[in-house]
Amino acid sequence: MNNKNNKTNTIELDEKTRQFTSQCREAGLKVTPQRIAIYRELLKTDEHPSAEMLYEKVKKIFPSISLDTVNRTLLTLNEIGAAFTVVGSGDARRFDGGLHEHQHFRCVKCKRIIDFHHKPFDNIKLPAEISEKFTVLRKTVYLEGLCNLCG
Amino acid sequence: MNNKNNKTNTIELDEKTRQFTSQCREAGLKVTPQRIAIYRELLKTDEHPSAEMLYEKVKKIFPSISLDTVNRTLLTLNEIGAAFTVVGSGDARRFDGGLHEHQHFRCVKCKRIIDFHHKPFDNIKLPAEISEKFTVLRKTVYLEGLCNLCG
DNA sequence: TACTAAATAGTATTTACTCCTATTTGTCAA
C-alpha cells in the first residue's frame, strides 16, 4: 500500500475513468471533459467534498466552469451510481423532541423523516478502533429510500 | 393508547414542560415564554420539523417572534439535551467517490467526514415492518462526535 | 423595585443550492 486513506492512485484512477466513460454511455449521458474532470477530482480526494469544494479544484483545470455544472454533475453521478451523496447531508436541519429511543427513515423524495424502532439497533457495538480515537456522541442506524406515499 | 405516533398527550406535555423548566434553570438558562412555546410545539409534533416549520407554529402564539429566535432556541435545546437535531441534517451536501464499502463518522465541530470500515455494519438486517412498507435504498450506521483533532 | 445579564425582534448578510437562457459541444446518422 503506497496510497494513504481511500485516495485512488493514478493507475486505479485511469481504470476507473475508463469504467466511468462506459457507464455514462450506457446511461445515455455524454462524456464531456468537465464531467470526467469532476469525477476524477472526486476520486482523488477522501475529504467527502461539497460541490463548492470540488468546484475550486476543477476550476484549476477548467477556469470557466460554473458551480452549477459541478453541482448538477455530482447529482447526475449519484443518479447513475458513479458517486454517492453522503447519507443525510444536503437538507435543512431538522429537530426531534427525542422522547423515546428510535431510529430514522428519511424519504429521499418528500423529505419526510419517519421514526421507527428496532431494539437491536439501540445499542450498536463500536469497534475499539473508533471509540479509542474519537469521542462518539451519537450513533445510529440511518435509512434512506422511498416512503409508503412516494414509493 | 389514545395518542397516535409519538405525539405527546396533554398530561405528558405538561409534565415534560415542568422537567424542561428545571433543566433550563440547572443549565443557567432563563425560562422565557418563547422558549417554553418552542419546546412544547416541538414535542407536540412527530414530523421532525425544521426551524422554519416550528416558526410558523409558534407564530400563532407569539406573532412577533423571529425565525432567528426559533433557530437559536432549538440549537440551545440541542446543547442541553432537551431536544436533538436529526443526525446528518443541516449541512451542505457532501459527495463520496464510494469505491469501497464503508461507514461515516462526522465531527460535529470541524464537520469533517471520516471513513471507517467495520464489517459487521455492512449488512444490517432490517425488521420486516420496514422493508415491507418502504423501499429502502440505503442503510448505514452513522456516527457523530468529536474527531481526534477536535476532541 | 430596580439592576444586570441574557434573550428577543427585526433586519442584514452569508451561504448553499436551484433555475433560467443563450451558447457550445458530443453523438449519431447520412
Add this chain to the structure above:
DNA sequence: TTGACAAATAGGAGTAAATACTATTTAGTA
C-alpha cells in the same frame, strides 16, 4: 466527414436556510 440535434455548459439571477448584528425587552436576583 459533415451536419443536425439533443444534451450539457457558462454565467447570472433567484430562492431558501442559516447566521450575524444591534437596539430593545425581560427574567432572575438582590
